[in-house]
Amino acid sequence: MEGILYLLGLLKGMVTPFGITDLIDILIMAFVIYQVIKLIRRTNSGGVAKGILLFLIAMGAASIFKLNTVSFLLGKVVEWGVLALVILFQPEIRRLLEQIGRTNIGKVFTHEEERNELDSAITQTVEAYTSLSKTKTGALMVFERKNMLDDAIKTGTALDCTVNAELLKNIFWNKAPLHDGAVIVRAGRIVGAGCMLPMSGNVNLSRELGMRHRAGIGASEHTDAVVAIVSEETGSISVAVGGMLKRHLAPETLERLLRNELLPEQEDEDTAPKFKLSNLLRTGKGEKRDAKKTD
Known part of the structure; x- marks a missing residue:
């Protein structure tokens, strides 16, 4: 008994009370x-x-x-x-x-404001891409996720503004100074325009794919970003994720895909369809079929 009490005394001396400091x-x-x-x-x-x-x-x-x-x-x-x-x-x-x-410590533990901006950014992007597709105006947007794209932003013009459909249509207008590069979106806000992206190193890509599509695929190969593309030749809408390209998307399909990739936790797992691009292209059939079509 004395040994137990002695041991408890030692433990009590080792344990310090938890205070505000x-x-x-x-x-x-x-x-x-x-x-x-x-x-x-x-x-x-x-x-x-x-x-x-x-x-x-x-x-x-x-x-x-x-x-x-x-x-x-x-x-x-x-x-x-x-x-x-x-x-x-x-x-x-x-x-x-x-x-x-500059950090507001309260924002370290909450992302609700960012999620709302990202939700609005998706809506505005789909609206802009619907119009750009009809006019066959080329567009390239990169939605950043976990892998930061600071190196790519440095190659273009740094911005800090909300995603707006009219703004996107002005940026990608073929006579605008920033239309050739990519627009980079971080947490629902445009942080760069006219940015250069790494080209894809995949030698099996169709030769008919243009530089805009190869840059979009390259960005998705090097990072976990979601890249949305509008073809300047056909006006078709495409999305690249993980080095895989899904082409000829309808605007409503584009919106569903962007939401599932960028806001996956908002979907109800029991009722929402499994529409992530990585799942669609896991078999490789979609990529082979689309690679044969012209850009």
């Missing part, structure tokens, strides 16, 4: 970790983060197995590596600090 400490660390993860996603630095993690695991293994020479060399690399990372990510770190200064 502990809560503040946890919130600060959660916010810092959130911003770091957001920075990695924004700069597509996932590979660098994985490399650093593997490096730390190697250091731990060298210490456990007492590999003195390896531990010494890895320790020297860490000393210079921190400075190298600061130099390498200097623009991103500066942008992160600026963003922290």
Whole structure:
């Protein structure tokens, strides 16, 4: 009995009461970790983060197995590596600090306003694409999801405005200065226009597909973005997701597809049809059939 009481006394001494300072400490660390993860996603630095993690695991293994020479060399690399990372990510770190200064902490935990803007953006996009399709005006829009497209935005003109059908028709008018590039939408707002996208590396694409379609497919190959395209030759509407292209879409089909891809949690799983593009093209039949048609 005395041993149990002694053990309980030790445990009581080890456990400290949870106070308001502990809560503040946890919130600060959660916010810092959130911003770091957001920075990695924004700069597509996932590979660098994985490399650093593997490096730390190697250091731990060298210490456990007492590999003195390896531990010494890895320790020297860490000393210079921190400075190298600061130099390498200097623009991103500066942008992160600026963003922290502008951040409304309340928005970190709620996305309702963004969802409402995205819902409106889809409606306005469908309205604009319906008109652009009839006039055979080429258009290319990229809806950003988890993978940030800052590098593409830098190639065009940075904007910050709501998605509006009339604005889109003016941007893609064939005599407008920004009509050749892509419009990039982030969280329901236009953040860039006239942006250049990477071309698809798929050698099996139909030669009849134009540069606009190849750029749209390329963007969907490199990121998880949803890309909506209007053909300048035929006026047909297409959507690219995950490197797959679905063509000749009706406006109502375009709207359903965009909502299912960009706002999937709003759909009722029991009643809503499974209309995601990735599901439609999983068998590859749609892609093969559409690749034979002219752009």
